[in-house]
Each structure stands twice: as structure tokens, then as C-alpha cells.
Amino acid sequence: MTLTRGLLIAGQEVPASSGRTTADIDPWTGRPYARVAAATPADVTAAITAAEAAFEQWSDLAPSQRRRILLRAADLLDQRTPQVVELMSHEVGGAAPWAAFNAHLAAEILREAAAGITQPTGAVLTTDLPGAYSLQARVPVGVVAAIAPWNAPLILGTRSVAMALAMGNTVVMKPSEDAPLACGLFLADVLQEAGLPDGVLNVVTNDPADAPEIVETLISDPRVRMVNFTGSTAVGRRIGVLAAEHLKPAILELGGKNALIVLDDADLNYAVDAAAFGSFMNSGQICMSVDRVIVHRGVAEEFTTRFARKIDSLPYGDPCDPHTVVGPVVNTRAAQRVTALIHDALGKGAHLASGTGKVEGAAGTLLRPMVLTDVTRDMDVFHGEIFGPATVIHTVDNDDEAVALANDTPYGLSGGVITQDTARGLAMARRIHTGIFHINDQTVADEPQAPFGGVKDSGYGRFGGRDGADAFTQTRWITVQAHGRAQYPF
The missing domain is CATH 3.40.309.10 (Aldehyde Dehydrogenase; Chain A, domain 2)
Structure with missing residues (x-):
């Protein structure tokens, strides 16, 4: 039986505003494995609105509560490894060992992100101002656009959202058209069951023909404050240019030779x-x-x-x-x-x-x-x-x-x-x-606590570890006049 899934906006699964769907093809049989909603630009805007509305409450949530949610989601992923194996075999043709590894590493990415929640997020700076403290704080950026690929769908889908969520951001995710379930909707289901509040993670699936318009709508919206993309260098160039046009930082993890x-x-x-x-x-x-x-x-x-x-x-x-x-x-x-x-x-x-x-x-x-x-x-x-x-x-x-x-x-x-x-x-x-x-090892390795990313045409920015936490926050300078009064020349 063909699965049918809608968009995830504000915690609710809803059809595309146009009513359209698109096929998710099993690469082994060539037949549709699922049908998912084909989002319109209006749907993307609605998802951004939901993420913006959820941001303040999520970023203010006690760090220990955010950590519990991510740790619970990691445990659920471990428990659902057989489901991941079946899903990836039909959606992307993934062999069982690879699919099981996706479930394992995705769970570890969530655990590493959870650990980052309670790490130091700033510093006390030196200052020449008498009676004042000068502080450097790391604060969430706001709404993050996450665009994830099909090839390691659960790993890379999780990586695109885990640290962003851990640092107090909300996310609008566009999973690959070739893996909308494993890369996006399945992961969102797990996080919702773990207790993630409505609107913190929103997932918009799309027809391949609509991808340029969907991505442009997502990145150009002024409420989206940063972008992360994993995929081909050719597409990454376009993503990077679009983000730069709107003065938004981007993490681009692209191809390799x-x-x-x-x-x-x-x-x-x-x-x-x-x-x-x-x-x-x-x-x-x-x-x-x-x-x-x-x-x-x-x-x-x-x-x-x-x-x-x-x-x-x-x-x-x-x-x-x-x-x-x-x-x-x-x-x-x-x-x-x-x-x-x-x-x-x-x-x-x-x-x-x-x-x-x-x-x-x-x-x-x-x-x-x-x-x-x-x-x-x-x-x-x-x-x-x-x-x-x-x-x-x-x-x-x-x-x-x-x-x-x-x-x-x-x-x-x-x-x-x-x-x-x-x-x-x-x-x-x-x-x-x-x-x-x-x-004394080959080229394929990934550990969530390590800085992951490339140079040259393989992109810029880093996922993982302290670099990942910094990537999904921004520096704010705060001063406190704690003793006495500041002196002014007039």
C-alpha cells in the first residue's frame, strides 16, 4: 500500500494548499512507495510563520528541558532501527547495514546536540569601563532554513536540525524530494513523540519541479535568519548566492572528489x-x-x-x-x-x-x-x-x-x-x-562531536562539536554597569 503524508506545519499534518501531491519512488521497483504533499510558496510562508511564533517560547525553555527532548528522541531512533531499515530500503535503495548505521549515527547526533545545550555559551571580556562588566553571549539566531539530501537521509536530515534546535532556534526543513520521509517526516514524527513543541520543527515537502521556487521563498523570507544546506556543489553555489543576496549566513556541505x-x-x-x-x-x-x-x-x-x-x-x-x-x-x-x-x-x-x-x-x-x-x-x-x-x-x-x-x-x-x-x-x-x-583509514567517517565540513568547492562552515554550536548561534556583546555610574563628557 502506498503511504500518504502531508506537510508538517505548527505541529499539524496538513495537505498542500493546492491539494497537489508528488510521488516518492522506490528505486528498486520503480514504483511509488509514497505520495507526499507538494508544497506551494504559500505553504512555505505558513511554515515560517509557525516557526517564528514558536521561537520565543522554545528559546526561553529551560536548557534541561530541551536536552530531555533530544535525548528522548535519540532513544526512540535507536528503538526504531528496524523501521529505518525498511524505510530506507524502499525510499532510497539503502542496504540494511547502511540504513542501520543511519539510525545509530542520527541518534548519536541528537545526543551530542543535547550535550551542547548545557555547555558554556559566552565569556567575560576585559573592559576599560570602571564598574562595568563586558560580556560575550552566544544567542540563537531565530528561524533556520534546513535543506537536506537523500543519500544519508536520516543522518543528514538529523544533522541539519539537531544543533539548530539544541541552541534554541526553530527550523523550517525542506527534505530531499528523493527521501521526504526518512530525511524529514519520519524524523519529525520522532521528535514530536519525544515532546518537541508545535511549530519548533516544520517540514515542507515538494515536487522536484517546484524546488527552485520553494527554496527561493524559504531563503528570501526576512524572518529566516540563516541557512544550512548539504548537497551537490552546483546547487550549493546557487544556495550560497541566494543567501548572500539576503545577507544571511550559510553552512554549505557540498561534494567531494x-x-x-x-x-x-x-x-x-x-x-x-x-x-x-x-x-x-x-x-x-x-x-x-x-x-x-x-x-x-x-x-x-x-x-x-x-x-x-x-x-x-x-x-x-x-x-x-x-x-x-x-x-x-x-x-x-x-x-x-x-x-x-x-x-x-x-x-x-x-x-x-x-x-x-x-x-x-x-x-x-x-x-x-x-x-x-x-x-x-x-x-x-x-x-x-x-x-x-x-x-x-x-x-x-x-x-x-x-x-x-x-x-x-x-x-x-x-x-x-x-x-x-x-x-x-x-x-x-x-x-x-x-x-x-x-x-591509516579510508575517507568515509563521521562523528557528531567532530567538526565536519570541507574547503574549496566542497563548501564552508562546520557541523558538529563546538563549531556546530557556534554556527547556529550569533555573538552578542552585553555590558552591565554594575557599580557606580558611567561618565559622559556632556
């Missing part, structure tokens, strides 16, 4: 396992996925042989099968985009060490995991983010070449190096231009 470097002293069995996980977890549809494995020439042939053998053995297919490692990509457009990159490379001289480059499955969304070799600069895959079940092996002669190749991209999100020499790895980490780097 992440490199895993395998040095000549690496444990090759470990390197193969690390590269396989980093490249093909969630069918490579993670912003931190390994798009490039850069291998020292001395071990390149042996690494490639072992890696190809490993990738050929990965079970791929139905995401509802508990043994599946690589499920379908999110839709037919994604499959066509990935195969276009592969076919362009093959036509210019690249070779497939694993995979076929052919689309499979009844819905046209399944790709056997692929490994490309002999990739050159004239190929689209050399520069473009793959964001699918494929990776590239490059061979280099020394550490300097590895660093240069890793940095030869406009992106700068994540990176990693496999080596048994920690000092060598640290020296490489200092030279790689990314916001995240892992020594």
Missing part, C-alpha cells in the same frame, strides 16, 4: 578492505566516498589485482536482501549519469578492472560495482564527482606525486592515506587540501 592514497609500505590486504568500504558503501553515494585510489607504483599491480578480486565478490542487487552490499542508485538519472562517465572514459582508453558499465535491474538503477584504470585528464571521470558505485585507480611514483594528484581537484572534503609510518602519514596530511583527513 576524495582520494585514498596507498603508500608503498601499506598492508595491502588492509588497504584493499579500506578502499572497498570507502568506495562502495551505500553504492558510492556518499559525499566522502573514495572517488580515486592513488597507489605507489611499487605495489600498484598487486593492489589492483587484489582490489578487483574483492570488488568482483561484493553482493549487489535487492536492498531488501540482508546480504546485499551494493544496492541500486537512487534513480534512473543517477544511473545514466554514472554510466555516461564510465563510457566516456572507456571510449578514451580507460579500462574496467571490475564491473561492466551496464545498467541492470527492472527499474534501470542497478550497476555492478566498477573499478577503472588508465584514466587520464581528458576523461570526464578524472574531474567529475562519481557519486555512484565506481572508483578509479591512479598510479604514482612517489609521495610528492601522490599529494599533487590528490590536490588536483576543485573539491576539498575528505582524504586518507594507508601507511605503516605514522610520521609519513602526518606529513602528507599537512599537505592535502581537505577539511577532513584520515591517517
Whole structure:
């Protein structure tokens, strides 16, 4: 039976003002899994009004009460892991281990945000004013616009709202059109059950064709005071420009062209396992996925042989099968985009060490995991983010070449190096231009207490930890004339 969901505005589930709905497609079957309300600009405005009305009461709520709500929501997410697994398999084709990890990490994000509620939120400053105190306070910004993607729907949906709510803001969330349930409405249900007051979190779903108008209405409303967006660099540029036009701060976590470097002293069995996980977890549809494995020439042939053998053995297919490692990509457009990159490379001289480059499955969304070799600069895959079940092996002669190749991209999100020499790895980490780097590990990692974000075309701003708390508050300078009177010249 197809699920039907409305918008969440002021704590109530309501239809779109136009009465329209849009289909949420199961990428494995190609059939609608759910139908959700297709919001209009008027609906967005109503959601902002609800968030503005709820702000004062929520921001004034005792920190301990806000903390209890988020901790309760985290516990509920843990309890509903089986529901998350089922939901993500049908909505985005997520394999069971990936979906379960979404539930686990989303719960931890809520717990970390709850911990941030009672951390210090200011400082006493020095002052030359006699009898006065000078204070720096961190205060909530107000209404936050949160725009979250489909690929890690529960993780990234939670991340887009958790710290904002913890710091006393209210939120209007626009989840991805490809995951309106897991990314938005399911999460809102959990928070409501945990005791979140009406209007504190509002969710507007939309038809894909209406996305530009919905986003512009959301960001341009003067009552919205900041924006956070996770998604592609192309869309992030437009979001950043729109936010800047309205003088609103933005956190943009965008794409990556992440490199895993395998040095000549690496444990090759470990390197193969690390590269396989980093490249093909969630069918490579993670912003931190390994798009490039850069291998020292001395071990390149042996690494490639072992890696190809490993990738050929990965079970791929139905995401509802508990043994599946690589499920379908999110839709037919994604499959066509990935195969276009592969076919362009093959036509210019690249070779497939694993995979076929052919689309499979009844819905046209399944790709056997692929490994490309002999990739050159004239190929689209050399520069473009793959964001699918494929990776590239490059061979280099020394550490300097590895660093240069890793940095030869406009992106700068994540990176990693496999080596048994920690000092060598640290020296490489200092030279790689990314916001995240892992020594003796692959590129996909996320901990809610760590500052998460990139540099260059991978965006700016940070989620997580103290950086996340600061991102969703603003500094206010307050003085108190506690003793005596201020002196004026006239």
C-alpha cells in the first residue's frame, strides 16, 4: 500500500494548499512507495510563520528541558532501527547495514546536540569601563532554513536540525524530494513523540519541479535568519548566492572528489578492505566516498589485482536482501549519469578492472560495482564527482606525486592515506587540501562531536562539536554597569 503524508506545519499534518501531491519512488521497483504533499510558496510562508511564533517560547525553555527532548528522541531512533531499515530500503535503495548505521549515527547526533545545550555559551571580556562588566553571549539566531539530501537521509536530515534546535532556534526543513520521509517526516514524527513543541520543527515537502521556487521563498523570507544546506556543489553555489543576496549566513556541505592514497609500505590486504568500504558503501553515494585510489607504483599491480578480486565478490542487487552490499542508485538519472562517465572514459582508453558499465535491474538503477584504470585528464571521470558505485585507480611514483594528484581537484572534503609510518602519514596530511583527513583509514567517517565540513568547492562552515554550536548561534556583546555610574563628557 502506498503511504500518504502531508506537510508538517505548527505541529499539524496538513495537505498542500493546492491539494497537489508528488510521488516518492522506490528505486528498486520503480514504483511509488509514497505520495507526499507538494508544497506551494504559500505553504512555505505558513511554515515560517509557525516557526517564528514558536521561537520565543522554545528559546526561553529551560536548557534541561530541551536536552530531555533530544535525548528522548535519540532513544526512540535507536528503538526504531528496524523501521529505518525498511524505510530506507524502499525510499532510497539503502542496504540494511547502511540504513542501520543511519539510525545509530542520527541518534548519536541528537545526543551530542543535547550535550551542547548545557555547555558554556559566552565569556567575560576585559573592559576599560570602571564598574562595568563586558560580556560575550552566544544567542540563537531565530528561524533556520534546513535543506537536506537523500543519500544519508536520516543522518543528514538529523544533522541539519539537531544543533539548530539544541541552541534554541526553530527550523523550517525542506527534505530531499528523493527521501521526504526518512530525511524529514519520519524524523519529525520522532521528535514530536519525544515532546518537541508545535511549530519548533516544520517540514515542507515538494515536487522536484517546484524546488527552485520553494527554496527561493524559504531563503528570501526576512524572518529566516540563516541557512544550512548539504548537497551537490552546483546547487550549493546557487544556495550560497541566494543567501548572500539576503545577507544571511550559510553552512554549505557540498561534494567531494576524495582520494585514498596507498603508500608503498601499506598492508595491502588492509588497504584493499579500506578502499572497498570507502568506495562502495551505500553504492558510492556518499559525499566522502573514495572517488580515486592513488597507489605507489611499487605495489600498484598487486593492489589492483587484489582490489578487483574483492570488488568482483561484493553482493549487489535487492536492498531488501540482508546480504546485499551494493544496492541500486537512487534513480534512473543517477544511473545514466554514472554510466555516461564510465563510457566516456572507456571510449578514451580507460579500462574496467571490475564491473561492466551496464545498467541492470527492472527499474534501470542497478550497476555492478566498477573499478577503472588508465584514466587520464581528458576523461570526464578524472574531474567529475562519481557519486555512484565506481572508483578509479591512479598510479604514482612517489609521495610528492601522490599529494599533487590528490590536490588536483576543485573539491576539498575528505582524504586518507594507508601507511605503516605514522610520521609519513602526518606529513602528507599537512599537505592535502581537505577539511577532513584520515591517517591509516579510508575517507568515509563521521562523528557528531567532530567538526565536519570541507574547503574549496566542497563548501564552508562546520557541523558538529563546538563549531556546530557556534554556527547556529550569533555573538552578542552585553555590558552591565554594575557599580557606580558611567561618565559622559556632556
